[in-house]
Amino acid sequence: MSLHHLTFLIILLFITLNLSANSPEAKELFNKAECMSCHESIDFSHKKDKVNSFKKLHTSVEACVINNEVEWFDDETLDVTEYLNKKYYFFKSKE
Ligand code: HEC
16 A cells, blocks of 8 residues: 555544544533533433433433523534433434
């Protein structure tokens, strides 16, 4: 393999990794809203009995957003739900 090919492959790899990463905006939203002032990461991993679907996760996030007067648009709440799902919950279906 020539050096050119290798460079091309490495660039391609970086592009792919970048596209599949969590949305940086969602992470920023989450950090700025100080959700972790009440929560610890363990909250999001150990209570699968209650929040056992993406839909319920979305409802929980919405409830906390409303209760804490966090000013997110619906799509931002959804983005953060997806962020939490990728990081902690791993629900495959969006039901
Ligand atoms: C003032 C404290 C407080 C803040 C701030 C807060 N939450 Fe919550 N959150 C709670 C409480 C209380 C519950 C209910 C816990 C329970 O029923 O087990 C909860 C539950 C949740 C759950 C469900 C957890 C599970 O798996 O059972 C999610 C997800 C969640 N909050 C997300 C968020 C997000 C996102 C934010 C930031 C916008 C946020 N919370 C900010 C208090 C807070």
